[in-house]
Amino acid sequence: MSQESTRPMRRRKTTARRPAMAEPAHSATETQKAKATKVRTKPPRDMTQATRRVVPVMTEGKAGAETNRGDRSTPLQNRVDPFGQIFKSPARGLFMGNRGGRIHDPALQTLYPNRRWTSKAWICCSPTFKDRRRAVWKESYTELFFLDEVTALAAGHRPCFECRRRDARAFAAAFASGNGLSTSPTAGHMDKVLHEERLDLEAPGGRDKRLLVAFIDTLPDGAMIACDAPDRLAYAVRGDFVFPWSPQGWGPPIARPRRRLVTLVTPPSIVMALKAGYHPQWHESGSIAAFEQRAAGV
Secondary structure (H helix, E strand, O other): OOOOOOOOOOOOOOOOOOOOOOOOOOOHHHOOOOOOOOEOOOOOOOOOOOOOOOOOOOEOOEEOOOOOOOOOOOOOOOEEOOOOOEEOOOOOEOEEEEOOOOOEEOOOOEEOOOOOOOOOOOEEEOOOOOOOOOOOOOOOOOOEEEOOHHHHHHHOOEEOOOOOHHHHHHHHHHHHHHOOOOOOOOHHHHHHHHHHHHEEOOOHHHOEEOEEEEEHHHOOOOOEEEOOOOOOOEEEEEOOEEEEOOOOOOOOOEEOOOOOEEEEOOOHHHHHHHHOOOOOOOOOOOOHHHHHHHHOOO
16 A cells, blocks of 8 residues: 655557457467557446445455445445546455555545546555555545456556565566566566556547457466457456456356457556466456356355
């Protein structure tokens, strides 16, 4: 639950086509890495923008959010989806985090209209740490919440070096190994790389999600992809299946397509860290066993 600030940087403009998941099959030998081509898109539609929900914060390993004005029927807009969009939901998640500082108005209890981060340090934190308790959306940084770490990584958040030091060090080591670095990078180095990868800073407003393309056969467990339909549904790769994402949890698994280009949501340097052996924490619904138990009514 730390805050780290860095200076903004500029990046070069490139363009590329984004193929739909239903593209004709391509040979897997055409590429062996999840190297990505930039795709210019509009921000994905908020997948639950019509919902009105509420969750308590930082309780027994579950992360959520509630209003600070006693109105438990109106939640704060502080849940993050895989595309990095911030929305409202009553569903509980496993992690909290922040984007370097305050992006909300403490008096109005709403996000500032034109602010979605204050620095490049987008982090994913433990909801419990040294018995600390926070009243959300006060004068300090803006607390955000995630279904699980797979979701947070897709949105471009990395593990926090204060409250999740062991995970952060493991992530940095995998980041170095997967991205060809000789030593583990600093938090600032990773933040600089990730800020270029998660956002299209040259698009109007600089808040578009930078979506990429990759062969699905090359993607490791925990990487997230999106279909090219108007509702822009997100899926996580795990073994021979992909799991559809929702604020409440992962849906019924679908057979993983093969030899096909897909839209990649997770930043490519994080994909390489996953390939190098970093194991993100999944929500309990994100497994075949969990799905089979739900189907059997267990």
